[in-house]
Amino acid sequence: MSEASGEGLMFHPMDQFIVKPLFGEGPVHWYTPTNASLWMVLGVVGIILMLVVGTRGRAIVPSRGQSVAELAYGFIHKMVEDVAGKDGLKFFPYIFTLFLFIVFSNFLGLLPKAFTPTSHIAVTAVLAVLVFVTVTVVGFVKNGASFLSLFWVSSAPLALRPVLALIEVISYFVRPVSHSIRLAGNMMAGHAVIKVFAAFAPLILMSGIGIVVTPLSILAITAMYGLEILVAFIQAYVFTILTCVYLRDALHPHH
Amino acid sequence: MANEHEAANMAHDAGAVAAEAAGHAAESAGMPQLDFSTFGNQIFWLLVTLVVIYWVLSRIALPRIAAVLADRQGTIAGDLAAAEDYKLKAKDAEAAYEKALADARAQAQKIVGEARAEIQKELDVATAKADAEISARAAESEARITEIRAGALEAVEAVARDTAAEIVSTLGGKADASALAEAVGARLKG
Numbered sequence: 001m002s003e004a005s006g007e008g009l010m011f012h013p014m015d016q017f018i019v020k021p022l023f024g025e026g027p028v029h030w031y032t033p034t035n036a037s038l039w040m041v042l043g044v045v046g047i048i049l050m051l052v053v054g055t056r057g058r059a060i061v062p063s064r065g066q067s068v069a070e071l072a073y074g075f076i077h078k079m080v081e082d083v084a085g086k087d088g089l090k091f092f093p094y095i096f097t098l099f100l101f102i103v104f105s106n107f108l109g110l111l112p113k114a115f116t117p118t119s120h121i122a123v124t125a126v127l128a129v130l131v132f133v134t135v136t137v138v139g140f141v142k143n144g145a146s147f148l149s150l151f152w153v154s155s156a157p158l159a160l161r162p163v164l165a166l167i168e169v170i171s172y173f174v175r176p177v178s179h180s181i182r183l184a185g186n187m188m189a190g191h192a193v194i195k196v197f198a199a200f201a202p203l204i205l206m207s208g209i210g211i212v213v214t215p216l217s218i219l220a221i222t223a224m225y226g227l228e229i230l231v232a233f234i235q236a237y238v239f240t241i242l243t244c245v246y247l248r249d250a251l252h253p254h255h
Numbered sequence: 256m257a258n259e260h261e262a263a264n265m266a267h268d269a270g271a272v273a274a275e276a277a278g279h280a281a282e283s284a285g286m287p288q289l290d291f292s293t294f295g296n297q298i299f300w301l302l303v304t305l306v307v308i309y310w311v312l313s314r315i316a317l318p319r320i321a322a323v324l325a326d327r328q329g330t331i332a333g334d335l336a337a338a339e340d341y342k343l344k345a346k347d348a349e350a351a352y353e354k355a356l357a358d359a360r361a362q363a364q365k366i367v368g369e370a371r372a373e374i375q376k377e378l379d380v381a382t383a384k385a386d387a388e389i390s391a392r393a394a395e396s397e398a399r400i401t402e403i404r405a406g407a408l409e410a411v412e413a414v415a416r417d418t419a420a421e422i423v424s425t426l427g428g429k430a431d432a433s434a435l436a437e438a439v440g441a442r443l444k445g
Contacts, residue, residue, distance in 0.1 A: 014286055019293035030295035037300035044307050051316035058323050060330055066323070073320045093313040101308055121288050122297040130305075188288065 009203065013195035017119055017188065035115040036123075043104035043117070051100075072100070076240065083244035087251055094134070094246075098127060099240040106187060106232035110225070118235075119187035121180060128180035136209050139250035150253035179242060186235045190228040197221045415439045 001221070022033045054065030062070055076096045080088050102118055109116025117123045139147040151168040153161060200217035204210030287293075414441045423435065 008324045016351065017287040019287060019290070019297065028293050028296045032296055034293070034296055035302070036293070036297050036419070040300050040304040044304055046309055048311055051320070052311060055316065055319050055323065058319060060327050069316070070320055070324065073317070093309060093317055096317070097305060097309045097312055101305060113260070117297070120297055121293040123301050126298050126301055
């Protein structure tokens with residue numbers, strides 16, 4: 001860390017993702033409060049503020065806070081109902097939990113100096129595996145062995161079906177991988193790019209070319225930040241709607 | 256002995272620091288996302304977080320919001336029904352008003368007709384009475400006029416006879432009453 005300070009620009013775009021203990025130095029045990037756990041807990045606090053404190057008035061004509069909570073509720077409720085069907089509404093609290101966790105992690109992670117839990121594959125993989133296991137179990141419990149008809153494309157010619165079945169099975173097992181890497185990758189890439197641009201920003205203090213580079217990099221940081229705000233929401237939305245799609249497959253496997 | 260121990264400790268510490276530095280170097284070279292030593296920590300805290308969020312949502316937030324939304328839906332539906340009710344009532348009231356108005360108008364028409372008939376009747380009676388009176392008066396006057404005319408004729412004859420007698424006596428004659436009457440009657444007839 002200190003070695004770069006002597007020679008000018010410091011490129012540590014990945015340092016922001018390092019998980020370290022909140023208090024003191026030392027190894028990271030499973031129970032250690034780390035920056036990752038801090039920002040997850042802050043997410044929980046945010047969720048409670050929005051959905052519990054915001055709705056404490058229980059007003060017929062909602063306050064602003066209550067409107068936001070109701071908007072979020074209605075948004076995901078409608079999504080689950082439209083995509084997964086009426087019987088998917090049983091899973092609404094679960095899907096809403098996922099959405100809120102991701103959306104709060106993503107947005108809190110955009111604060112300067114913050115840590116973004118969803119930029120870590122360990123976190124998104126657990127989320128994706130939870131969805132995968134849930135969907136698979138629900139599929140078999142609801143439909144029994146006929147859940148396997150999901151892989152047997154009855155609308156295709158008979159000769160093609162085994163090939164398609166193989167592809168379908170592979171794609172089914174690839175789902176959690178793409179599901180998790182999409183989210184973590186998007187969050188990580190955006191933050192890393194901002195950090196790279198940020199590393200160029202102090203060039204004006206070191207060299208003449210900085211007169212051009214510094215404003216450009218600040219502009220680029222601003223633009224990236226705007227894009228990241230979009231990505232933060234879109235990735236939460238994508239993760240949630242894909243969960244709904246997988247759930248629909250589990251509830252209604254016969255296409 | 257103690258010194259030896261201390262020295263060993265120091266050596267140990269130095270080794271640890273070196274190892275840590277090496278570890279750091281490796282870490283900063285690669286992606287912190289692939290530092291498996293932090294996975295357990297992240298997964299543990301993630302699960303705690305998810306359970307807390309799920310608990311808060313399913314126990315507090317979602318029932319509350321669902322209740323508020325249902326309440327609002329109910330209120331809106333109730334208000335709309337009440338509005339519909341009031342609209343029907345207003346329509347009823349309007350119909351009743353229209354009917355009352357038509358009734359009143361008919362009643363007025365009837366009363367006006369009755370009054371007119373009554374007045375007509377009274378008028379007829381009065382006219383008839385007046386007519387009768389007028390004809391009676393006319394007849395009376397006729398009789399009076401006839402009487403007066405007759406009276407006048409008689410008076411003229413008497414005056415003429417008296418005047419004639421007076422003239423005759425003035426002239427120095429002596430008039431016989433019956434002759435005078437005959438002469439005056441003849442003159443008057445002639």
